[in-house]
Amino acid sequence: MSLPRLAQGRNRGVMPGNPACAGCPHTIGLRVMGRVLGDKAVLVVPAGCTSIISGFYPRSSLSFPLLHVPFASAAAVASGLRASMDARGEEGVVVVWSGDGGAADIGLATLSGAAVRNEDILVVVSDNEAYMNTGIQASGTTPWKALTTTSPVLGKSEERKDIALLMLFHKAPYVATASVAYPIDFAEKLERALKVKGFKLIHLHSPCPPGWRFDAGKTVEVAKLAVETGAWILWEYMEGSFRISPQSKPFVQKERRKPLAEYLKLQGRFSHLRPEDVIEIEKKMEESWRLVVELEKFYSRS
Amino acid sequence: MKKKILMGSHAVAEAVKLARVDVISAYPITPQTVIVERLAEMVERGELKSRYVRVESEHSALAVVYGASAGGSRVFTATSSHGLLYMYEMLWWVTNSRLPVVMAVATRAIGPPWNIHTDHNDALTIRDAGWIIGFAESVQEAFDMTLQAYKIGEDKRVLLPVMIALDGFILSHTSEPVLVPEEEEVADWLPPREPLPFKVEPGKPFAVGNLGPDNVTMELRWNAWKAAERAKRVIEEVSAQYEKRFVTGTSSGLVERYETEGAKYLAISIGAWSGDVKEAVDALREEGYDVGLARIRYVRPFPREELRDLLSSVRAAVVLDRSVSMGHMGILGSEVRAVSERTPVKNVIAGIGGVDVSYKDFISILRGFVEEYEAGLSGEWSVAEWYMPWVTER
Structure with a gap:
C-alpha cells in the first residue's frame, strides 16, 4: 500500500460538503475506509459525530450503505446483520464505525458480547477522547487531566480505559491501534483485518480540533506528535502475534521520542497542566509502553 | 395436524x-x-x-x-x-x-x-x-x-x-x-x-x-x-x-365475545385469567345475572370500534385489570374508559404481582359490580378499586 495507490480508490468514503467540523479526523478515517473497504462494506453507525457527518435526509455524505442505530446497540445490530447475510448466503463486510462512547462506554457490554461470540465483524473505534458530538464531555477514554465541559476546571480525575487491550483480552483474533496521521498504516491494518475471520477491532486515534482545542489545520500534526512523543502507541495483534507497528517501534527507546510537552502544548485541553502533571502523565505513558513491550515479548514466545 | x-x-x-x-x-x-x-x-x-x-x-x-x-x-x-x-x-x-x-x-x-x-x-x-x-x-x-x-x-x-x-x-x-x-x-x-x-x-x-x-x-x-x-x-x-x-378452535379478530348476546352487564379482560372470568360468567348466568365477557385479544391496535359497539348495548361494564398506572387507574381501565361514550365503566385492579385470582373471586367482583350499579352507586366508580380481600383495614 502506498499513498498514490490509496488515493486511486474509486470509493471516497465521505463526500465533500459534508457537515463535519473543519479538520475533522473522522473524515480522514472514513476516507481511508472508503478506499480500502470500498464496495465491500456495510456500515453500522451508533449515535455520535458520524450521525451528523453522514448528512441530512434525503442526502447522505457517506458512500457506504449504512444503518444508523441507537448508541449502545451497534455491535449487536452488526451481529444480527451478519447472521442475516450468512443465513441468506450474501457476501460483504459488516463494519461498525463508532466513537469512543459507543464502543468503550455505553456500548461496552454490547461490544464485549460481540467479541466473545467472535462475530465476523470489523469494529473501527474512531476515538476523539471525549463525547464530542454532545459538546466535549469527558468519556471513558478521555486522558487524565484533560479539560472537558464536564471536567472544566480541574480536568478529568480518572484514568482512561484502553479499549484495544480490553478486546485483546477477549481473545479477539485481530486487534490493532491506528492513527489518522498514518493513513497507509491504517489502510494496511484494514486490509489485514479483512483476511481474518472473526472479531476484529481497530482503535483509531482521532484528534479533534474543537474538542482538544487546537487549530483545525493541525489535526494530522497533533496525531503525528501523539505517536512521535509516545503518547499513542501503534501496535497490531493478529492471530497469536503481537507487534509494535514500525511507526511506533523507534519510540520504544525513550530517548528517541520527542518531548511530551510538544504534543500537550498544542492542545487547549492541557493548557492548565502544572510541570508535575506533565511528569505524572509521562509516568503513565511509560507504564503503557512497558505493558505493550511485554505483550510483544509474551506473544513472540508462543 | x-x-x-x-x-x-x-x-x-x-x-x-x-x-x-x-x-x-x-x-x-x-x-x-x-x-x-x-x-x-x-x-x-x-x-x-x-x-x-x-x-x-x-x-x-x-x-x-x-x-x-x-x-x-x-x-x-x-x-x-x-x-x-x-x-x-x-x-x-x-x-x-x-x-x-x-x-x-x-x-x-x-x-x-x-x-x-x-x-x-x-x-x-x-x-x-x-x-x-x-x-x-x-x-x-x-x-x-x-x-x-x-x-x-x-x-x-x-x-x-x-x-x-x-x-x-x-x-x-x-x-x-x-x-x-x-x-x-x-x-x-x-x-x-x-x-x-x-x-x-x-x-x-x-x-x-x-x-x-x-x-x-x-x-x-x-x-x-x-x-x-x-x-x-x-x-x-x-x-x-x-x-x-x-381449525384449532381459538377465536379470531381483536375481541372475543363471550355470552355478550343480550348481556346487560359486561366484564372486560385480557390474558389467561379470562378463562376464569368465563367460568364466573357461566355461574352468574345460572344465578340469573345477565353478564357477558369481552376478551380483548389485541390491545394494540386497540379495538375502539368493537368495544364502543359492545359498551353501547350494555348498562355498565367492569374492566378487570392486572396492571396499574400510578396516579390514575388500571391501564386497561383507562383504555376502555377512553372509548366508552355513555356507559359507566368500573375498574377493578387485581392479581398484581401474580396474586392468585380464582373464578370465585371473579364471581364476587362481578356480582358486586352489578349490585352496585343496580343500587345506583356507579357514580363512585371514578376511582379504581383494588381487589385485595386479605386486607381488612383500609
Whole structure:
C-alpha cells in the first residue's frame, strides 16, 4: 500500500460538503475506509459525530450503505446483520464505525458480547477522547487531566480505559491501534483485518480540533506528535502475534521520542497542566509502553 | 395436524420453528427462558435451520434481531418484565424502522420486590412504542397468535413489529393439548418473508435512519399510525383465514365475545385469567345475572370500534385489570374508559404481582359490580378499586 495507490480508490468514503467540523479526523478515517473497504462494506453507525457527518435526509455524505442505530446497540445490530447475510448466503463486510462512547462506554457490554461470540465483524473505534458530538464531555477514554465541559476546571480525575487491550483480552483474533496521521498504516491494518475471520477491532486515534482545542489545520500534526512523543502507541495483534507497528517501534527507546510537552502544548485541553502533571502523565505513558513491550515479548514466545 | 401436549413456552417455540425463522436472539429471564432454551435445543439438534445469537442483554437481543430483520431475515426474540424494559429504546427503533420483528413476552411483575409471577404491567407499559400487542388466553392461542404474528407483521399493509404476551407460568409453564399444523401446510400458508422495499447491501450507498427534517419524522409517525389502523383489518383476515384452514378452535379478530348476546352487564379482560372470568360468567348466568365477557385479544391496535359497539348495548361494564398506572387507574381501565361514550365503566385492579385470582373471586367482583350499579352507586366508580380481600383495614 502506498499513498498514490490509496488515493486511486474509486470509493471516497465521505463526500465533500459534508457537515463535519473543519479538520475533522473522522473524515480522514472514513476516507481511508472508503478506499480500502470500498464496495465491500456495510456500515453500522451508533449515535455520535458520524450521525451528523453522514448528512441530512434525503442526502447522505457517506458512500457506504449504512444503518444508523441507537448508541449502545451497534455491535449487536452488526451481529444480527451478519447472521442475516450468512443465513441468506450474501457476501460483504459488516463494519461498525463508532466513537469512543459507543464502543468503550455505553456500548461496552454490547461490544464485549460481540467479541466473545467472535462475530465476523470489523469494529473501527474512531476515538476523539471525549463525547464530542454532545459538546466535549469527558468519556471513558478521555486522558487524565484533560479539560472537558464536564471536567472544566480541574480536568478529568480518572484514568482512561484502553479499549484495544480490553478486546485483546477477549481473545479477539485481530486487534490493532491506528492513527489518522498514518493513513497507509491504517489502510494496511484494514486490509489485514479483512483476511481474518472473526472479531476484529481497530482503535483509531482521532484528534479533534474543537474538542482538544487546537487549530483545525493541525489535526494530522497533533496525531503525528501523539505517536512521535509516545503518547499513542501503534501496535497490531493478529492471530497469536503481537507487534509494535514500525511507526511506533523507534519510540520504544525513550530517548528517541520527542518531548511530551510538544504534543500537550498544542492542545487547549492541557493548557492548565502544572510541570508535575506533565511528569505524572509521562509516568503513565511509560507504564503503557512497558505493558505493550511485554505483550510483544509474551506473544513472540508462543 | 398433530395434537401435542405442550407447555406454553414450548408451544411458542414450535410456532417459531414452523415459521422458519432465520435468526433468533434472546437473553434469559424467568419465566421467558424456557422458550429460547427450547429454540436453542432445536437449533443445536439441527431440527431448526436458524442462527441463534447468544447475547449479553435484552437490549442487544432486540438489536441483533433488528439488524437481521433490516437485512431481510425473519426473526424472533422473547423476554419478560425487566428484560422488556431494558429493551425499551430498541422497541421504538424497530417500530420506527417498520420492521416486522416478532417477540413473545411471558408476562411478569416488575420489581422491586423481586417477583417472577405474572401481571400485565410489563407488556402494557410498552403500549405506546408502536408494536402490535396480542394477549393469549390459552396455550393453543399463544401458539396460534405467534404463528399469525409473522403473517400480520409482514403484511405490506402493516410492516410493524408484533408482540405476543402470554401470562408467565400460568401459560408459559402449563401444559395443554395443542393442535399443531403440519410443516408443509404452514409453509404454504406462510410463505417466506417478502423483501423490503430497500436493501442494505455492499456497493449500494443507502442510509437508513439518518437525520432528517422534522416534518419527515412526523410523516413517518403518521404512516406508522395508518399502518396500525390497517392492522385491525389484517388481524381479522389473518386470524379468520388461519382458523378456517387449521381449525384449532381459538377465536379470531381483536375481541372475543363471550355470552355478550343480550348481556346487560359486561366484564372486560385480557390474558389467561379470562378463562376464569368465563367460568364466573357461566355461574352468574345460572344465578340469573345477565353478564357477558369481552376478551380483548389485541390491545394494540386497540379495538375502539368493537368495544364502543359492545359498551353501547350494555348498562355498565367492569374492566378487570392486572396492571396499574400510578396516579390514575388500571391501564386497561383507562383504555376502555377512553372509548366508552355513555356507559359507566368500573375498574377493578387485581392479581398484581401474580396474586392468585380464582373464578370465585371473579364471581364476587362481578356480582358486586352489578349490585352496585343496580343500587345506583356507579357514580363512585371514578376511582379504581383494588381487589385485595386479605386486607381488612383500609
